[in-house]
Amino acid sequence: MICPLAEVEEVFKESFGAVYQCSRKNCYWLEFKDTTTAFKISDFFLFKKTIDAIDIEKMLSDTSRTADFELVMPHRTDRCFILSAQDVLNLREVLAGAKFMIELNSEVKRILRKEAVLASF
Template sequence: MLCGLASLEEIFRTEHGAVLQCSNKNCYWLEFAGDCTPFKVADFISFRKQVDTIAVDELLCAPTSSSDLTILMPFRSQRCFVLNVTEVVRLKELMQGAKFMMELPGVIKDCLKVSSLQSY
């Protein structure tokens, strides 16, 4: 459950979860698979990279039955994610969308700098 002191802003949401930012506690919250997980900023970025490295095509093509599940244990978190292939795809979509939205202000700022320099 989310902290009562949290001041949350939604970064990205899909029908399967959301990533929220808490300005008061300088952390991120991941809503996924019916649970909310808090992350310090560095831990969230590390977890996002961990999710990015999962090769869905290898999961689908692997001959063993144990490859149907992926286990993720985020650093400094009490939560363990045990995900099937569908859940992995949904989590990857959520994390990639959050990454895009987190980087978007910097991209816009860079574009505005370039366009203002070209107008001179």
């Protein structure tokens, strides 16, 4: 659960997960598989790279029992993710959507700042 005192804004949401930005603590909150995990900004993007690097094809083609799940322990969190192939795909979708929205917001702000500077001349 997200801290009730936190000031959060929804960044991206799917039926199986969501990412929120907390301006009070300057972090991102990931809701996934009925849990909430807080990430510092740099750790959030590092976590996304880690999830993107998981070899889904290997998980699906390897017949050993250990290949059915991927264990991911994000930096500086007390959370451990045990992910099936479907969980990895779902998490990738949530993280990719959040990254896109974060980048889109940054680009819109950059353009608005540029327009404001041009308007002041």
